[in-house]
Amino acid sequence: MPAKLAPGESRESVFYVETNKIKPDPKQPRRDFDEAALAELASSIRKYGILQPLLVTKEEKSSQRGLDVEYVIVAGERRWRAARLANLPQVPVIVKDSMTEDKTRLEISLIENLQREDLNPIEEARAFTRLNKDFGYSHDEIARRLGRSRPAISNAIRLLGLPSDMQESLRAGRINFTQARTLLALTDPSKQKEVYKQILAGEIIGTSDLEREAAKISGTNREYGSSRRFSELETNLAKKLGGRITITDGSRGVTFTAKLATLEDLNNLVKIILD
The missing domain is CATH 3.90.1530.30 (Conserved hypothetical protein from pyrococcus furiosus pfu- 392566-001, ParB domain)
Incomplete structure (x- = not known):
């Protein structure tokens, strides 16, 4: 009682x-x-x-x-x-x-779970989608309430555009957020599946390996340095900032590259660095 x-x-x-x-x-x-x-x-x-x-x-x-x-x-x-x-x-x-x-x-319930960082990316994306579609919150409103950037919310929701088997792998931790984002960028289903299989087989580990293989399969020519040991850091920063983060270690030192969608995202990055 x-x-x-x-x-x-x-x-x-x-x-x-x-x-x-x-x-x-x-x-x-x-x-x-x-x-x-x-x-x-x-x-x-x-x-x-x-x-x-x-x-x-x-x-x-x-x-x-x-x-x-x-x-x-x-x-x-x-x-x-x-x-x-x-x-x-x-x-x-x-x-x-x-x-x-x-x-x-x-x-x-959503805020409590997000503050504890207990939601996996797919649970998070589904919760954002419910707030957006069922209750009328814009991506900006969700971002303000949760202390995230708007692109981070939008990019999380886009994960639901992956095929169901890839969503399940992301949910279960077999692929990470950065890998899922790169798979989303591959619009040809057969090419997307090819890269996905390579990720699961352990043939692609770091962000640079992933982007290089995706570029090769999609027919673009770009060179990427190796960043296998920075993979986890790149993934965490990409999720927090809502952009694509690449860290490479070359003969002249470590290079940090951030591809951000808005000035707000840049301000968030500067704040993290200064704090």
Whole structure:
């Protein structure tokens, strides 16, 4: 049962609710949960309990028995799943009575997951698309609310233009964000599939290898230096800035190249460097 409010307490006080009366939001953008990480969290919860309450909304439904009450998770599904693994009968929650609209619930759920950086690129792209198409947010509005650049939002959404097997590989981590962006640039399906197979086979690793092979297959002639050891850094910077990042190591030192879409993206890069 929920804990009673003490005199003077606000409506955002912590309640204790039966675990089996809580359910995940079916519109929650996150779909993948690492089983090993959940087991580790469950072990911690058995020892120390849940340190951060779940954020939920209350749903009331009429039934033959009267009024049934359930709680829908807005933020904290991973904690709830771990609590179930730990066989906790109750979990601490904060009930948000005002969040009855899907728009508010999805927005808070998305922001919570993005701040934790737990969404994979495809989950992220689908969540952005829901905000855009179902709830009327422009790419600029999404960017402002999440502290991202507009091109970063737009480029994330474009990932959904990949074939389903490539989306699944990106979701599962078999290919990375930069590789997916390059595959998107290949408009010929057969050529796109050829590069995709090479990536999965481990024949293409760094950004320069990828661009060189894509240029060769697409019939363009461009030279790229090797940057295999900078692949992860290039991917992380490209995702954050929304542009294409290339880092090469030559005889005269390391060269950093950023292809950005707008002046705003350049300002973001300068801010990162100066900070």
